[in-house]
Amino acid sequence: MLCKIIPDKCIACGLCQIYAPEIFDYDDDGIVLLTHDHSAQQEWISDDEQRNVLTAYRKCPVRAIEIAEK
Numbered sequence: 001m002l003c004k005i006i007p008d009k010c011i012a013c014g015l016c017q018i019y020a021p022e023i024f025d026y027d028d029d030g031i032v033l034l035t036h037d038h039s040a041q042q043e044w045i046s047d048d049e050q051r052n053v054l055t056a057y058r059k060c061p062v063r064a065i066e067i068a069e070k
């Protein structure tokens, strides 16, 4: 599963890190980043994190997280 983030849409609500703290992080303004690579805008998600990432994807109020199946 490929997870993409769209920081331009992010409203810094903080929900995604609650649901998937291993995957999502924030910059100093609270805008979403990927934990493993702060300069990346997409990441392949391991099987054991997919459920958490899907929850974050569904909860994001502005669709700043996108999911693409392999």
Ligand code: SF4
Binding pocket: 009, 010, 011, 012, 013, 014, 015, 016, 017, 030, 031, 032, 056, 059, 060, 061, 062, 063, 064, 065
């Ligand atoms: S849930 Fe969406 S809007 Fe909220 S911090 Fe995460 S990416 Fe940004």
